[in-house]
Amino acid sequence: MLDIFTLGEEVLKEKCQPVTKFDNALKVLVDAMFETMDDADGVGLAAPQVGVELRLFVINIHGVERRAYINPQIIETSIETEIAEEGCLSIPGVWHDVQRPARVTIQAQDVEGKAFQVKAEGLLARAIQHENDHLNGVLFIDRLNDEEREKMVKAYEKRSKSRRKK
Numbered sequence: 001m002l003d004i005f006t007l008g009e010e011v012l013k014e015k016c017q018p019v020t021k022f023d024n025a026l027k028v029l030v031d032a033m034f035e036t037m038d039d040a041d042g043v044g045l046a047a048p049q050v051g052v053e054l055r056l057f058v059i060n061i062h063g064v065e066r067r068a069y070i071n072p073q074i075i076e077t078s079i080e081t082e083i084a085e086e087g088c089l090s091i092p093g094v095w096h097d098v099q100r101p102a103r104v105t106i107q108a109q110d111v112e113g114k115a116f117q118v119k120a121e122g123l124l125a126r127a128i129q130h131e132n133d134h135l136n137g138v139l140f141i142d143r144l145n146d147e148e149r150e151k152m153v154k155a156y157e158k159r160s161k162s163r164r165k166k
Contacts, residue, residue: 002036002050007091007156011048013137016055019070022113026056030068030111033058042089044127046134049090057131065124072108072132075117077101084126086140093159094152098143100129 005011019026029052037045037058046057060066080102087095103121106128110116120128130140141152 001039002032004036004040004045004049004089005051006160007139007153009051009090011051011053012090012134012139014048014053015137016048016053016135018055019109022070022109022111026070027111030056030058033068034060034066037089040089043123044131045089046131048134048137055135057134059124059127059131061123061127065118065120067118068111069106069108069128069131070110070113072106072128072135074104074106074129074132076105078103082126086126086130088130088140090134091139091141091152091156094141094156096141096144096148096152098130098140100126100143104128106132 033045033050036050037060043061044057044059047054055072056068056070057072058068078101081099082102083097083099085095086098102125103119104125105117105119107115107117133140141149144152
């Protein structure tokens with residue numbers, strides 16, 4: 001099990017480096033990320049959320065997709081957008097509507113280094129975009145206007161304080 005870094009941690013603002021070694025250590029990291037994400041009841045988890053500055057995320061949408069995306073690149077997005085509520089394991093207890101492209105095409109590598117491509121829509125497209133943002137130091141609240149972002153940060157801080165008092 002890995003620790004999930006939360007809002008305010010510097011690693012969440014960093015642009016991640018490409019994965020260059022496809023070895024057993026990478027497989028162990030990916031397995032640990034899946035276990036951590038599943039335990040936290042999330043649908044996605046990016047490497048910087050566990051303190052690792054590598055271009056890697058995992059997604060588990062039951063019945064749709066369970067896969068690691070290594071060195072991902074979104075190569076196409078739809079013009080059409082959708083607004084849906086998002087949350088983040090690094091900002092627990094806070095959710096907000098975010099507008100994103102409705103469909104994306106992504107290319108990435110698996111844990112063996114083999115390239116693959118996925119065309120996604122719905123929750124999978126949203127999760128891919130959300131996790132890919134993490135690799136560039138962008139949180140979902142960074143996609144909100146200043147006023148809404150400030151509200152979300154205050155709500156998170158208030159929730160964190162009350163949890164620490166218990």
